[in-house]
Amino acid sequence: MDSKKYQPVIGLEVHVELKTKSKMFCGCSADYFGQKPNTHTCPVCLGLPGALPVPNKKAIEWCVMIGMALNCEIPLFSKFDRKNYFYPDLAKGYQISQYDQPFCLKGSIKLSNGKTIGITRVHMEEDTAKLIHQFGTQNSKLKTQNDEGYSLIDFNRSGVPLVEIVTEPNFETAEEVKEYLRKLHQLVRALGVSNADMEKGDMRLEPNISLKREGQIDLPSYKVEVKNINSFNFVGKAIEFEIKRQAEILDKGEKPTQETRGFNEAKNSTVSQRSKEEAHDYRYFPEPDIPPFRWNQEYLDKLRASMPKLTEEKQQELINKYNINPVSAATIVYNPDLYRTFASTASIGQEAFGTAYEVTANMLINKKLPYIEVSSEELAKNIANLTKVSNIDDNKLEKIIDEVILENEKAVEDYKNGKETVIMFLIGLVMKKAQQKLDAQMVKEKIIQKLK
Amino acid sequence: MNLNTLTITQAKEGLKEKKFSSVELTKACLERIKNVEPKINAFVTVSEKEAIEQADKADKLASQGETLQDKPLLGIPFSVKDNFCTKGMRTTASSKVLDDFIPPYDATVVAKLKEAGMVILGKTNLDAWAHGSSTETSDYGTTKNPWNIKHLPGGSSGGAAASIAADEAIAAIGSETAGSIRQPSDWCGVVGLKPTYGRVSRYGVVAMASSLDSPGPITKRVEDAALILNILAGKDTYDATTSPKPVDDYLATIKNNIQGIKIGIADEYFDDITEQVRKKVLEAIKVIEKMGVKIIKIKLFPPKYTIAVYTILQRAEVSSNLARYDGIRFGNDRSFFADEAKRRIMLGTYALSAGYYDQYYNKAQKVRTVIVNDFNKAFKEVDVILAPTNPWTALPLGASKDNPMYGEMADALVEPSSIAGLPGINVPCGLSNIGLPVGFQLIGPQFSESLILNIAYQYEQTTQWHKLKPKL
Numbered sequence: 053m054d055s056k057k058y059q060p061v062i063g064l065e066v067h068v069e070l071k072t073k074s075k076m077f078c079g080c081s082a083d084y085f086g087q088k089p090n091t092h093t094c095p096v097c098l099g100l101p102g103a104l105p106v107p108n109k110k111a112i113e114w115c116v117m118i119g120m121a122l123n124c125e126i127p128l129f130s131k132f133d134r135k136n137y138f139y140p141d142l143a144k145g146y147q148i149s150q151y152d153q154p155f156c157l158k159g160s161i162k163l164s165n166g167k168t169i170g171i172t173r174v175h176m177e178e179d180t181a182k183l184i185h186q187f188g189t190q191n192s193k194l195k196t197q198n199d200e201g202y203s204l205i206d207f208n209r210s211g212v213p214l215v216e217i218v219t220e221p222n223f224e225t226a227e228e229v230k231e232y233l234r235k236l237h238q239l240v241r242a243l244g245v246s247n248a249d250m251e252k253g254d255m256r257l258e259p260n261i262s263l264k265r266e267g268q269i270d271l272p273s274y275k276v277e278v279k280n281i282n283s284f285n286f287v288g289k290a291i292e293f294e295i296k297r298q299a300e301i302l303d304k305g306e307k308p309t310q311e312t313r314g315f316n317e318a319k320n321s322t323v324s325q326r327s328k329e330e331a332h333d334y335r336y337f338p339e340p341d342i343p344p345f346r347w348n349q350e351y352l353d354k355l356r357a358s359m360p361k362l363t364e365e366k367q368q369e370l371i372n373k374y375n376i377n378p379v380s381a382a383t384i385v386y387n388p389d390l391y392r393t394f395a396s397t398a399s400i401g402q403e404a405f406g407t408a409y410e411v412t413a414n415m416l417i418n419k420k421l422p423y424i425e426v427s428s429e430e431l432a433k434n435i436a437n438l439t440k441v442s443n444i445d446d447n448k449l450e451k452i453i454d455e456v457i458l459e460n461e462k463a464v465e466d467y468k469n470g471k472e473t474v475i476m477f478l479i480g481l482v483m484k485k486a487q488q489k490l491d492a493q494m495v496k497e498k499i500i501q502k503l504k
Numbered sequence: 505m506n507l508n509t510l511t512i513t514q515a516k517e518g519l520k521e522k523k524f525s526s527v528e529l530t531k532a533c534l535e536r537i538k539n540v541e542p543k544i545n546a547f548v549t550v551s552e553k554e555a556i557e558q559a560d561k562a563d564k565l566a567s568q569g570e571t572l573q574d575k576p577l578l579g580i581p582f583s584v585k586d587n588f589c590t591k592g593m594r595t596t597a598s599s600k601v602l603d604d605f606i607p608p609y610d611a612t613v614v615a616k617l618k619e620a621g622m623v624i625l626g627k628t629n630l631d632a633w634a635h636g637s638s639t640e641t642s643d644y645g646t647t648k649n650p651w652n653i654k655h656l657p658g659g660s661s662g663g664a665a666a667s668i669a670a671d672e673a674i675a676a677i678g679s680e681t682a683g684s685i686r687q688p689s690d691w692c693g694v695v696g697l698k699p700t701y702g703r704v705s706r707y708g709v710v711a712m713a714s715s716l717d718s719p720g721p722i723t724k725r726v727e728d729a730a731l732i733l734n735i736l737a738g739k740d741t742y743d744a745t746t747s748p749k750p751v752d753d754y755l756a757t758i759k760n761n762i763q764g765i766k767i768g769i770a771d772e773y774f775d776d777i778t779e780q781v782r783k784k785v786l787e788a789i790k791v792i793e794k795m796g797v798k799i800i801k802i803k804l805f806p807p808k809y810t811i812a813v814y815t816i817l818q819r820a821e822v823s824s825n826l827a828r829y830d831g832i833r834f835g836n837d838r839s840f841f842a843d844e845a846k847r848r849i850m851l852g853t854y855a856l857s858a859g860y861y862d863q864y865y866n867k868a869q870k871v872r873t874v875i876v877n878d879f880n881k882a883f884k885e886v887d888v889i890l891a892p893t894n895p896w897t898a899l900p901l902g903a904s905k906d907n908p909m910y911g912e913m914a915d916a917l918v919e920p921s922s923i924a925g926l927p928g929i930n931v932p933c934g935l936s937n938i939g940l941p942v943g944f945q946l947i948g949p950q951f952s953e954s955l956i957l958n959i960a961y962q963y964e965q966t967t968q969w970h971k972l973k974p975k976l
Contacts, residue, residue: 104706143833
């Protein structure tokens with residue numbers, strides 16, 4: 053197989069579970085992970101007769117914020133729709149979701165390789181209950197009549213808010229996908245709207261993958277969706293497997309089946325899901341129990357202003373304001389405690405002690421000074437003490453240098469034999485003897501002069 | 505005297521003056537229920553024990569000085585339509601799917617009435633899932649019209665209306681999607697108020713058509729309906745479609761002079777009605793005219809065109825609302841659905857399906873807007889609209905079985921106002937030549953319940969129809 057003939061066309065659908073206090077349409081606690089089954093339920097999330105959904109304002113605001121962070125348009129009119137289908141984990145027999153008028157549309161995000169990934173939409177929906185399957189009852193506590201298997205349903209997760217983020221099929225490599233996922237992960241955590249803990253199912257990934265021939269302009273006429281991927285790593289593996297698998301089929305002159313496949317971790321492969329389902333007709337129609345939303349621009353502007361600053365913004369700010377290098381800026385931003393103390397420490401350092409911003413940055417990052425329970429003032433002082441160059445009487449200095457040279461015959465001899473780095477050692481000794489931080493360059497010159 | 509024949513106002517006065525206790529009042533109703541139920545079958549569940557317990561509690565509260573201001577319905581026995589969830593009390597929606605369903609919660613309407621001190625006598629019969637205009641499609645047998653037990657009471661709140669006409673309860677709670685309060689009230693000769701959509705919470709009412717369902721009172725007097733609306737109306741945090749609009753004091757304005765009010769009459773609502781209905785409604789108009797109102801001829805969108813709109817929208821929403829009855833979490837599975845429910849599910853699913861959504865559901869919603877605009881236009885010329893509630897009087901038993909579209913055709917005169925979310929009230933205005941009740945309806949703009957209650961009250965007090973009772 054010549055993989056160069058084909059170009060991967062990859063899109064991504066990510067579901068992010070919001071960490072709101074309550075569920076999307078009722079007041080039950082949304083914190084379901086590890087809880088005793090069916091303890092966070094009410095008529096609404098159980099789909100009892102007569103129950104009605106009331107939207108969670110915070111969840112919607114957070115969804116809009118995610119969209120804003122992804123540079124989306126926020127249409128002034130939006131609504132919920134019913135997505136009708138039957139499954140035991142779907143209490144009402146329909147999921148309240150968004151169909152044709154979602155909260156956010158047409159966004160974008162830039163990757164480090166300069167490529168822009170289009171964000172098709174960001175919308176709100178509710179999670180389903182959790183199904184636990186027991187195949188055969190030999191080893192289970194519950195016994196069924198003929199030892200058949202059974203399934204249990206836990207409704208704690210039913211109704212938890214989910215944000216769905218769909219990209220345009222702009223990805224071409226697994227690496228790009230992984231970078232996007234990392235950025236998205238950081239973004240929702242920085243916004244404070246989700247823990248995005250993959251192991252807890254807070255963030256679910258579904259890539260869809262197809263191949264087009266090099267030079268082909270239209271999108272491929274099929275796409276394969278892959279489900280059940282639990283980590284960014286596995287996404288990469290799944291994509292790589294699919295690209296290979298599809299290329300082999302195309303090489304034969306056939307077209308890969310449009311289908312949903314599951315990812316098998318043990319084999320690092322994808323597997324066709326049991327039945328080839330017909331395209332579902334979800335019979336979408338506007339949710340009559342929830343009036344539509346009509347934003348006004350003022351409200352949206354306020355919401356945008358209330359968003360926590362995002363990582364890249366913060367980094368750029370540090371670089372612009374404090375003139376520190378990008379690597380330092382990144383390090384500081386990714387450490388919340390460091391980020392919190394840096395600005396004030398740097399300012400005080402400069403104003404009170406004349407310490408350069410870059411010096412403060414370096415000291416905090418590299419010297420690993422304790423900074424968590426320490427005030428900025430004290431930190432700035434410590435740094436100044438460690439870095440400030442003080443004056444010394446010339447004669448006193450000469451005397452110290454002479455002493456050091458006398459006391460370190462071997463080192464001096466090494467230096468004279470060409471080992472230049474010994475100078476640093478000698479400078480250190482001079483400073484130690486002087487019990488002062490001195491201008492290292494000046495001391496160096498004096499020592500070199502003396503050793504000539 | 506037969507305490508069960510009292511109205512709310514009369515019962516409250518009697519209780520206040522200690523002429524009788526709530527237990528005596530409740531027992532009188534229970535006695536009546538025992539006597540006439542074999543003939544009427546208005547109730548699916550009679551909760552005798554609970555009712556007496558509640559009545560007893562009410563008497564104790566009253567003796568402790570619980571003022572009737574805090575609890576305006578203290579000790580008053582009600583019947584509740586069986587599509588309202590009542591905590592700990594079986595709720596079936598008259599379908600075998602919910603034969604053994606005991607809700608773990610109260611509908612907001614029920615909770616509010618309980619808070620106000622109501623006693624629940626039991627749950628009344630309806631067309632299964634409220635799908636109908638006859639109560640004949642109930643899985644628990646047909647309810648009979650107390651005025652003539654060979655005739656239907658109407659539906660879907662047939663049991664509720666019959667329980668009032670037969671004096672089995674002092675007041676009743678029903679619900680309307682398109683006619684389900686007004687039509688059986690008409691056929692049973694009682695007052696039935698359908699509030700504006702969104703005025704009263706739907707939380708806990710077994711959903712039929714979500715954009716249409718409106719809970720409301722069915723009573724012996726207009727004043728009783730106003731009192732109940734005072735308690736029920738208002739925003740509910742459990743129902744996102746309830747309006748935050750402030751609630752009027754409906755009793756305060758009920759006795760206002762109605763001189764000068766402009767009442768619209770549209771010929772389109774008088775086509776295709778029987779002579780008996782025409783005669784009585786025209787008489788009623790003359791009576792009202794004498795009270796100084798202005799009768800104005802208006803043109804309205806012909807009701808017959810709303811039948812298709814209503815049929816499609818309602819069944820589409822029904823097909824989705826019934827999806828939760830899978831028998832997994834509660835109740836019986838789908839094999840327990842009876843024919844009418846199945847018909848509506850099939851038609852609704854079809855109207856929403858890919859390829860058909862645009863020409864059916866979407867188009868119906870567009871025509872809905874046309875109807876809304878049509879009423880808005882009319883209300884620029886008049887304050888309220890008066891029309892017959894139903895084209896004919898109570899039909900004989902079995903009438904609904906021949907024609908699957910029976911209900912929709914019969915409800916043509918109430919469908920337009922339901923589709924537009926408007927409030928409407930049925931007021932009895934006489935008996936036909938064979939002794940079956942005739943009523944007219946007043947339809948007002950959204951949130952104009954005060955106005956229609958006012959006009960209804962004045963008409964009622966000027967006439968004697970409310971004093972008529974069937975011979976059972």
